[in-house]
């Protein structure tokens with residue numbers, strides 16, 4: 342599979358931002374569709390400050406059409422009470438086009454972004470999930486603790502990348 346940074350595909354960024362918004366608006370009621378769109382259009386990481394980390398990739402089919410998206414972000418996944426003791430970086434924003442699910446695309450994106458995090462020198466990656474704990478456990482992730490997002494129960498998980 343090929344991977345590209347999302348900022349180079351503005352039409353697809355619109356489409357996948359809408360899918361992300363539909364999935365997570367109930368958990369992050371303060372975040373607008375435009376913020377999801379900007380998250381895909383503005384890929385950045387200055388190498389020092391975790392708060393500046395916002396990277397995102399599409400995986401492409403053989404014809405170059407985006408099939409799914411996943412992100413590596415520094416913060417913003419948790420509410421303030423939890424964010425202080427559960428630090429990033431975070432695997433986030435994983436969405437596969439509904440027409441192409443159950444073909445391994447999500448797992449491939451998970452592997453790709455995990456490797457990106459490892460190659461950037463991070464020693465641990467976290468994620469927060471409402472419904473997919475088992476999916477990530479089957480791929481080597483460990484449950485860390487429960488949290489709430491907009492009063493909805495979610496689970497923080499982690500994977501160790503470094504020595």
Ligand SMILES: CC(C)(COP(=O)(O)OP(=O)(O)OC[C@H]1O[C@@H](n2cnc3c(N)ncnc32)[C@H](O)[C@@H]1OP(=O)(O)O)[C@@H](O)C(=O)NCCC(=O)NCCS
Nearest residue numbers: 364435436437442443444445446447448469470473476479
């Ligand atoms: C969760 C999500 C990203 C998974 O994407 P996906 O591309 O369907 O994921 P995969 O194909 O890697 O795996 C899905 C299942 O299909 C299975 N699968 C993979 N390839 C398959 C194939 N060729 N034939 C049959 N099943 C297959 C996987 O084993 C997996 O099963 P499991 O859930 O029992 O482990 C997708 O359903 C999605 O976008 N959901 C909405 C957003 C969301 O929930 N994101 C995650 C937030 S934490």
